[in-house]
Amino acid sequence: MTQFAETTGTAVETETAYELTALDRCDACGAQAYIRVQVANGELLFCAHHGRKHQEKLSQIAHSWHDESARLLADTAR
Numbered sequence: 001m002t003q004f005a006e007t008t009g010t011a012v013e014t015e016t017a018y019e020l021t022a023l024d025r026c027d028a029c030g031a032q033a034y035i036r037v038q039v040a041n042g043e044l045l046f047c048a049h050h051g052r053k054h055q056e057k058l059s060q061i062a063h064s065w066h067d068e069s070a071r072l073l074a075d076t077a078r
């Protein structure tokens, strides 16, 4: 039973890889957000540029780091 639950959890995580939309905006500059960082008192949104800029500092306090910046390549190709 435990094995089954673990397998299912992994599958769900992979399928919900893209959670950010055009309505999610970078907290630093207002551009579309591609990175979501969960911290103790809430969550922060960053564009790819500011996500990388603050990554070193934030990774020390972040509970989870959700990065969709790979989508930038796909969006630009259109």
Ligand SMILES: [Zn+2]
Pocket (backbone or CB within 6 Å): 026, 027, 028, 029, 030, 031, 046, 047, 048, 049, 050, 051
């Ligand atoms: Zn930004």
